[in-house]
Amino acid sequence: MRRFIVVGHQAVTTPDFGLDDLAGATGRLDVLLRCVNSAFMLSHGLREDTELHLALLGPPGPPTVLHFVGAELRHLNPDERSTAALVRKALARGKEGRSTPGIHVRYQDFHGLLQEFSETLVLLREDGQDLRRAELGLDPTFLLSDHRDFSREEAAAIQAVGPPVVAVGPRALHADHCIVLVHNELDRRRP
Numbered sequence: 317m318r319r320f321i322v323v324g325h326q327a328v329t330t331p332d333f334g335l336d337d338l339a340g341a342t343g344r345l346d347v348l349l350r351c352v353n354s355a356f357m358l359s360h361g362l363r364e365d366t367e368l369h370l371a372l373l374g375p376p377g378p379p380t381v382l383h384f385v386g387a388e389l390r391h392l393n394p395d396e397r398s399t400a401a402l403v404r405k406a407l408a409r410g411k412e413g414r415s416t417p418g419i420h421v422r423y424q425d426f427h428g429l430l431q432e433f434s435e436t437l438v439l440l441r442e443d444g445q446d447l448r449r450a451e452l453g454l455d456p457t458f459l460l461s462d463h464r465d466f467s468r469e470e471a472a473a474i475q476a477v478g479p480p481v482v483a484v485g486p487r488a489l490h491a492d493h494c495i496v497l498v499h500n501e502l503d504r505r506r507p
């Protein structure tokens with residue numbers, strides 16, 4: 317199993333957004349939608365061995381976690397717009413549980429997520445140990461931020477868990493690109 321947690325610091329927690337301005341009025345939900353694509357999309361199929369938690373921390377009702385389960389996912393297409401429609405449906409649910417196949421809504425805060433995956437957590441950060449030489453365990457849970465760095469409080473909470481810090485390369489990349497590189501490394505290790 318491969319897991320990714322991506323924190324959307326301003327990503328909206330309401331379904332009241334249009335599909336025509338995903339990079340504008342949604343608290344950069346577009347960044348997270350691209351992470352969904354990178355986490356699950358193969359050229360011909362979906363990665364069934366992968367799960368993704370999107371932690372939405374924007375207004376009006378944070379925190380909301382959207383949990384994507386690769387083995388259960390249906391109706392997921394490569395484009396951001398149709399994935400945004402699935403996210404909108406999940407946010408419209410208004411209570412915890414499954415919204416569409418493979419997408420589950422949870423009201424869990426960042427600390428709860430950290431605790432749940434503390435045993436397998438790997439922090440992705442550009443100043444970390446080289447991914448190519450990192451010991452990752454069998455079920456790693458990779459933690460990334462969106463377009464913003466983790467807040468001071470979040471960084472302290474992560475430090476308290478003390479995960480290994482791993483870099484996919486020397487340059488600061490977009491979160492979705494990091495996910496692709498992690499998948500590629502794991503594919504090479506365990507095809």
Ligand SMILES: C[S@@+](CC[C@H](N)C(=O)[O-])C[C@H]1O[C@@H](n2cnc3c(N)ncnc32)[C@H](O)[C@@H]1O
Pocket residue numbers: 440441442443459460461462463464465466482483484485486487488489490491494
């Ligand atoms: C766009 S970056 C965040 C902002 C970034 N610190 C900057 O200077 O623009 C999004 C996330 O991708 C991950 N990331 C970016 N580059 C990375 C790298 N070279 N190795 C590992 N993780 C990386 C980190 O988790 C980071 O929080």
